[in-house]
Amino acid sequence: MLTLDNVHTYYGKSHILHGVSIEVRAGEVVGLLGRNGVGKSTTLKTVMGLVRPSEGSVTFEGREIGGMASHHVAHLGIAWVPEDRRIFRLLSVMENLRTGLDRPGVTEARRTALLDKIYASFPVLAERRNQAGGTLSGGEQQMLAIARAMMLEPKIILLDEPTEGLMPRMVSQIREIIEVLHRDGVAILLVEQNVPLTLEASERVYIMEKGVVRHHAPAADLQANHAVIHQYLGV
Amino acid sequence: MAADRSQEAVAPAGNDRGAASGPILRTEELTMRFGGLTAVNKVSIAIQRGEIRAIIGPNGAGKSTFFNCITGVLRPTSGRIFLNGEDVAGLPPNEVSHKGLARSYQITNILPGASVLENVRIAAQSRRHAWNMVRNRFSFPDVLDRARAVLDSVGLREAEDELAANLSHGAQRNLEIGIALATEPQLLCLDEPTAGMSVSETRITVELVRRIAKDLTIVIVEHDMEVVMGLAKTITVLHYGEVLAEGTPAQIQANPRVQEVYLKT
């Protein structure tokens, strides 16, 4: 469903992606591991249209999307949950959700249904629905960022380090949310540095180093293969 | 020269013959707070003359903040920083630079409109004849010689007349190192020098750093483990703003706490 083929991306002169090839099929959870600075976030940003690839192609459901403006990418069914969450701090929780909910072609009934479903899955957000986004704790903001992306009813969610900086209890909540999304048939491209979580949640995992994919295997294989993990992720 | 070298690493050459023995850089309970966030928490490390020290750590460990403190970009909340025995905590970057510390930046900081030679020559001139505004800039042969020597050591001598903006990314990053070198530092701080480089460019830079390390002390912040393991004599691992471990590459690799923190196992 989503394919990156030999993608090169630059930030100015800095050559961040040196030919990245990744594939995510419909409904799959795919992990993307790697140390800091290897280009994991840049890969997601390239898909989302926030940076334009200089070479290679990005295709979604057969259509070339490399360099497409990000609001069009969102309309195609790709949602982004960035590394720093980027909640609209001065908007209420409800208004944050509405940025994804107010789309053409969505009936009032459907909107209410979606909202109710989200509030059921995230009771904390229901409680704080009129509070300004900036007043939420880190974990709550992460919930809101994911919920907001779910408002787009996407076919795939690009999740960038959702557990970073969160307490272990919140980390397992994130794990559950990923599971729920997977059951709903939403594909996920999960960028993480938390190895156990990623291996548990994903079906397949790519490992990046220095702007390229160095290893690609089913998660189950990697769980048994500590040497590879240590080589690319450890010290 | 002292007969007993067991306390020191490689004996330094160059212009610090008169300097006191003891670590070239020492921090004492260095702390940096931003409002409620403690980015660096009572970090005390000592870097010996001639070392190559790598500072590593997972995301948010405080590496950049620590770096910015020792190079004068940030004024630490508390703690001391001793450069050659002198407390430099809170001094602005230009003064720290005059005391023998030079730094390269993560975002390339060269002068794109000037030639490669000019970039380095300007830096070299800041050390000698800096205030002489009367004579033509090419009438200081010692400065030109120094600049050319620096270009030799960073492998850019052939490109000396090229416009800096036309260099490849890797060459620009190496030029950045050259500019820092031209200020004749005793301590060279490199901030992610191989960021955005291809594998081959990385190899060239690693070689470069090895070459220049013979006369200097180097502190390097890096994420690329190959670079770190290949270059560093000693590694300091930071985690949540504190020193988690310190030791040789082999010791760090064998340290289970470090693996745990990196792999979150």
Next chain:
Amino acid sequence: MGIPFDQILIQTINGLVNGMILALVASGLTLIFGIMDVVNFAHGELVMLGAFTGATTLAVTGNFWLALIVATLAIAAFGAVLQVSTLRPLLGRDPLTTILATFGISLVLQKYALWQWGPSARKLQEPITGQFTLFYLQYPWYRIATALLSAAIIGALYLFLKYGKFGIWIRAAMQDRVMAQAMGIPVPSLHIAVFAIGAGMAAASGVLFGPLAGVTQNIGADFTLRAFIVVVVGGMGNLGGSILASIFISLLEAYASLIVSPSQAVIVSFVALILTLLFRPTGLFVPTPK
């Protein structure tokens, strides 16, 4: 001091009236800055063009209110065209570029007005003549009407921003343009819409203020200057702040003109600007950032 109380009261009302009209101009300006980081030096010229368009429409139709509507819509449309043709290609460039561009546009517009309408001033007849007695003076109804109308327009803008779907989109884009776009919000179209709204509001204030100050191609500069002072004092991008600041600055000038001549009274606005930049650069009415 010995200034009679009734003069103070009159100046208070004048200050409030002028403040509301200025708020109409300044809110458009601050909105434009908030959403696209453009410092629009041509904003006063949009006021001026609105006044001229209103005067011409009034001369043709004889109806002031029709002139107000036509001017607002025409200049709003013009603003949209301006944004797409001149400012959109400059998005993301350094602020100096947009400042120079809008400054250039303001020069072009001034000369265009001169060419189109000639050098003599136009007259905009106020629709409501008649005055009411305030102490021993007669105070024009029209001035009160403009203040109320401006307040109504700004009130409508506030409600639009607070509750409507587009309002949420605009507020989201003002806070984080990239994330808003990644949520599917068509930010480029928002830029056009906001610029058009700002231009329309500027044109409306030109028409409303026309009977009070006359219509020449130079009135723009005065408005731009005051609007900028207001936007800085109120906090750039802060709508509520710019409204409060408009009233504050206008009251200051009104009181100052009790002591010095009105043309010298503008000095107090500059003093307010300088003090704000020195001590509370994010804006007088904005809480200091932590």
